[in-house]
Amino acid sequence: MEHVSHYACTLCGAAYEKTSTHLTCPACGEKGILDVIYDYDTMRKQVDAAYFDSCTERSMWRYLPLMSVSGDRAGESLAVGWTPLYDSLRLAGEIDVAKLYLKDDGVNPTGSLKDRASAIAVLKADEEGHRNIACSSTGNAASSLAGNAARLGLEAFIFVPERAPSGKLTQLAAYGAEVISVEGDYKDAFNLSKAAIETFGWYNRNAAINPHMVEGKKTVALEIAEQLAFDVPDYVVVSVGDGCTIGGVYKGFYDLLQLGLIERIPRIVGVQAEGCRPFVDAAACGGELIECEERTLADSIAVGIPRNPKKALRAVRESDGEWVTVTDEEIIQAMQTLGAREGIFAEPAAAASLAGAIRARRDGVIDKAARIAVIVTGNGLKDPDTAKTKLPPPTKLPPDLDALKAHLKHTHDKEDTE
16 A cells, blocks of 8 residues: 555546545445556655566565555465466467467466455455455356455355356355355346445445455556566457456556556457447447346356446557457357467356457457467356357267277368368
8 A cells, every 4th residue: 555645536536545445436426436546656666677576476466566455464365366478389370460478367266367356355354354245246256255255264245146157156155155146137146235235334345346456457467567578568358347357457557657667558459248248339339338138158247237337448448459349159169279279278258358359350450460468367167067068078989999099080081181
């Protein structure tokens, strides 16, 4: 918190003291999402290239001077962040771009990028004296909160829509959270969590409401920049649900630009499923967000009423980026491609970012000379049922070598003729 200047409402611009515990603007209500504003002049005195060269911390907490928590218990938390950034060995050529980097956030402790926000949430809750913390989620934010809360000894109350995948529900049970499966969609889960938080006084981890969640998620952008020696790519591609993650990506690069560590912000490409595309439609009609159906197998980005529209739309607009949509079929193909070509198993919502990069290149949004980074937000084991039903099944053979030889000859001969 040492470099936080104040909070500012994204709607009316009202400023609030850094000691304020408001999560949204009192004047604008729930839609008055707050920005954390930093004093970059003082921050520059501590955070420069030499700081990163000398820092030995290998987690998101290496960026503590750029964050909005005190970090008193950061050393006790799960080891979130500093995930690998792979230089693609084959896909760059196949997609026809100069460079393709793959940021694999599926290796975080609970298997998704959401750990970056949840690690902040539990520290912030602890700082303010809360022992109970809650959120609504389609699954990843829920499991990440449950795991991170368990680590610091907080009790987590989780509200998920009834369609939440079994893999994520199993995680929640293992972490000992109080899980409420709400009969309805994400909107219903969110509304019940909101009422419960207001009634019982639990700490609110909901990413679209809590401004500190963006400050955790922005560390993925800080890592991409640092792992590329602050020579940032031309484009960063990320899948979008509620809008908090893409808002965090922009904020991370914005911070580095203010500190003079990078020369420009990459163009940010937001990817939505064709069956749930409120941001794409809002951008096309001047920014007015209209509720839409949640018709996609990519459950983590199936959010019909995003709660963080200002920051998400700003991220693409201010970075001169683009919005693209992809079909469920393209998402499944990207899952297969990412796994078979690069050895990364992504859940559908995470594979959507690669599908979006492929679509953007094909449509000429991204040019062939570009260097792009694709953020893979979650591990495929989060939703194994979808993968199992959509990906090719194993070949069943008797325990006989001749049968294996016949099978291999058939498949190899077939490949040779294609």
